[in-house]
Amino acid sequence: MEARIRMQKLRERIMTADEAAGFIQDGMTLGISGFTRAGDAKAVPMALAERCKRTGEAMHIQLWTGASVAEEVDRVLAEAGIVSRRLPYQSDRLLRDAINRGDIMYTDQHLSLTVEMIRSGELGRLDVAIIEAVAITENGGIIPSTSVGNSPTFAAMADKVIIELNTRQSPLLEGMHDIYLPGPRPHREPLPLKEVNERIGTSYIPVDPDKIVGIVLTDRADHFVNMVSGDEETEMIARHLLDFFETQVKSGQMPPELYPLQSGVGAVSNAVLSGLKNASFKNLTMYSEVLQDAVFELLDSGVLAFASGCAITVTPEHATEVMQRLHEYRDKIILRPQEISNHPELIRRLGIIAMNTALEADIYGNVNSTHVCGTHIMNGIGGSGDFARNSLLSVFVTKSTAKNGQVSSIVPMVSHVDHTEHDVDILVTEQGLADLRGLAPRERSRLVIEQCAHPDYKDALLDYVERAELRGGQTPHVIEEALSWHQRFRETGSMRITEPEYV
Numbered sequence: 001m002e003a004r005i006r007m008q009k010l011r012e013r014i015m016t017a018d019e020a021a022g023f024i025q026d027g028m029t030l031g032i033s034g035f036t037r038a039g040d041a042k043a044v045p046m047a048l049a050e051r052c053k054r055t056g057e058a059m060h061i062q063l064w065t066g067a068s069v070a071e072e073v074d075r076v077l078a079e080a081g082i083v084s085r086r087l088p089y090q091s092d093r094l095l096r097d098a099i100n101r102g103d104i105m106y107t108d109q110h111l112s113l114t115v116e117m118i119r120s121g122e123l124g125r126l127d128v129a130i131i132e133a134v135a136i137t138e139n140g141g142i143i144p145s146t147s148v149g150n151s152p153t154f155a156a157m158a159d160k161v162i163i164e165l166n167t168r169q170s171p172l173l174e175g176m177h178d179i180y181l182p183g184p185r186p187h188r189e190p191l192p193l194k195e196v197n198e199r200i201g202t203s204y205i206p207v208d209p210d211k212i213v214g215i216v217l218t219d220r221a222d223h224f225v226n227m228v229s230g231d232e233e234t235e236m237i238a239r240h241l242l243d244f245f246e247t248q249v250k251s252g253q254m255p256p257e258l259y260p261l262q263s264g265v266g267a268v269s270n271a272v273l274s275g276l277k278n279a280s281f282k283n284l285t286m287y288s289e290v291l292q293d294a295v296f297e298l299l300d301s302g303v304l305a306f307a308s309g310c311a312i313t314v315t316p317e318h319a320t321e322v323m324q325r326l327h328e329y330r331d332k333i334i335l336r337p338q339e340i341s342n343h344p345e346l347i348r349r350l351g352i353i354a355m356n357t358a359l360e361a362d363i364y365g366n367v368n369s370t371h372v373c374g375t376h377i378m379n380g381i382g383g384s385g386d387f388a389r390n391s392l393l394s395v396f397v398t399k400s401t402a403k404n405g406q407v408s409s410i411v412p413m414v415s416h417v418d419h420t421e422h423d424v425d426i427l428v429t430e431q432g433l434a435d436l437r438g439l440a441p442r443e444r445s446r447l448v449i450e451q452c453a454h455p456d457y458k459d460a461l462l463d464y465v466e467r468a469e470l471r472g473g474q475t476p477h478v479i480e481e482a483l484s485w486h487q488r489f490r491e492t493g494s495m496r497i498t499e500p501e502y503v
Helices: 008-013 017-021 043-055 074-079 093-101 114-119 151-157 232-250 267-278 293-301 316-324 344-350 384-390 441-452 455-471 484-492
Strands: 029-032 061-064 083-087 128-136 142-144 160-166 212-218 261-263 284-287 304-309 333-335 353-357 360-362 393-397 426-429 432-435
Touching: 008 212, 017 043, 017 212, 029 151, 043 074, 043 160, 043 212, 074 083, 074 093, 083 093, 114 151, 128 151, 142 151, 232 267, 232 393, 232 426, 232 432, 261 267, 267 293, 267 353, 267 393, 284 344, 293 304, 293 316, 344 384, 353 384, 360 441, 384 393, 426 441, 432 441, 441 455
Parallel strands: 029 061, 029 128, 061 083, 128 160, 160 212, 261 284, 261 353, 284 304, 304 333, 353 393, 393 426
Antiparallel strands: 128 142, 426 432
């Protein structure tokens, strides 16, 4: 334990999870480590939920994280009725249901903005931070585990800090982090990062040791989830995108090693990224948030030279191997705070190729990535907005249909807008790729339908566009019918038009 807790006086603050949970009281705001189920606090949140169930204590807290955390936090706390407000991102089904019922207030935020709002006081006071660590340095610095997320700002701003020292997490993680926090606004100095593989901060999270009120020893693995494997459709999406990249290189618009890549979370994004191992590109780099299975496949194959991210989030079948081979990746990976991995200044400077997933896109290039039928949240906007708005090239991918073909992912008008047409350069489905750069809305609509829509829905989309254009406008719509596809789905379970609808 001396190697894990190197500041002697902090060894006196070791306590149980139940004892640490005693610092959390009704009405408090709790900030915990974790980003896409990696490096999240595990023991103390569960102890808090158990305490409330056992005693019948009525408690409501605000819960802040980096991004999504495992069921050990979100589901357990939601079941116990503890969470009154949640931000900035989530992915648990039970929590999602509570949000959509209105039982929990959910603030869906760009992931680069949360800590800016915390520092400025816009979100109120942070009472307690719980941060998972692999070690504590001689000066009390926190060595994070498999994610950084918002932990550095939580540690700086919280009144009290609890550390979950997880001995299951590999000590080889020490040295893989680069902790840097921007200065105060206004008159902030430019962020000094110019290359994906540069280090600009420390290997630990600075914290006042006197604020560390408890250290809880744990031995728990990250609760990763299995990811749906790629299929013929995702392979086609990858092929369309790779063909586009190859054309861009041949025309001189991109260098042979492309520009730094960002890839969103999920099966489709992972499958598309994985497709790069079959391409001709070498010495690629990544400047992203989440390092998924495909990142390690590309590192192992030699296609990817370096990856900068915020969290290591791999499937259970790959987790053990990746953790055992960390010594092989130490010189190829950096983990940063999410406000640095997602910072608009750096995304613009580095010239990122951003690849994210859409729930649906409309004929003019607007993208909905968060809400089913415009009302029910899935997960949240996450970092896709940070990257789409500021990248050199903003790509959104989706299968052209969902629900066994009953839903078209290309619609006349999206039911909720997360990314406006101004932030979307490329749309890709298994049907094809639409390069929307420099096009007017009337040009965009025909290209999106031709290249991206499923054949079962093309005629209906063309009919809509033709009638909309007769009404005129820069962005033509038959406004009373613009969301009729979603209404039809809610009423019948399908967007398909089974008989002539218009006369």
